Amino acid sequence: MATISCPHCHQLVDSQAITCPYCRTTLKAYGHPGIPLHRATGDEYLCDSCTYHADNTCNFPQRPHAKDCTLYENLEESKLRLQQQRNASSFGTTLQNWVKRNQSLLLLLGLFFVCLLVAMSTA
Structure with a gap:
């Protein structure tokens, strides 16, 4: 109590x-x-x-x-x-919060760069 x-x-x-x-x-x-x-x-x-x-x-x-x-x-x-x-x-905190809010955008950008690298290596 x-x-x-x-x-x-x-x-x-x-x-x-x-x-x-x-x-x-x-x-x-x-x-x-x-x-x-x-x-x-x-x-x-x-x-x-x-x-x-x-x-x-x-x-x-x-x-x-x-x-x-x-x-x-x-x-x-x-x-x-x-x-x-x-x-x-x-x-740092602001950047961390932005990354949390925009994870899908970062994922799409990452996939785009991977595709670009694959396309450049096969050409």
């Missing part, structure tokens, strides 16, 4: 718990154990560091003063993940 710490009373609770059994704080969104409820710490608002607020795609009614949100995505983590994806798409 995986456990998490309650953001309000800091007691250890089951990671699938919908509410904290000690202080009754809601831990999951709308009673659904699969959707985490992100909470702001201190006096900060989640919107200040959220990707959806930065690109103006958020339609949450509490924006820009949201203290808890189910769709929160940290802007810095998102930038870091995007940078890692860019670094992973080197020339």
Whole structure:
């Protein structure tokens, strides 16, 4: 059983718990154990560091003063993940992906060159 710490009373609770059994704080969104409820710490608002607020795609009614949100995505983590994806798409990776997508074309070109070599050797 995986456990998490309650953001309000800091007691250890089951990671699938919908509410904290000690202080009754809601831990999951709308009673659904699969959707985490992100909470702001201190006096900060989640919107200040959220990707959806930065690109103006958020339609949450509490924006820009949201203290808890189910769709929160940290802007810095998102930038870091995007940078890692860019670094992973080197020339070798791009070439490898192109070869995978165009195997039939490469096979046809190979057969063409074999036929050309056979034709030249018999002439």
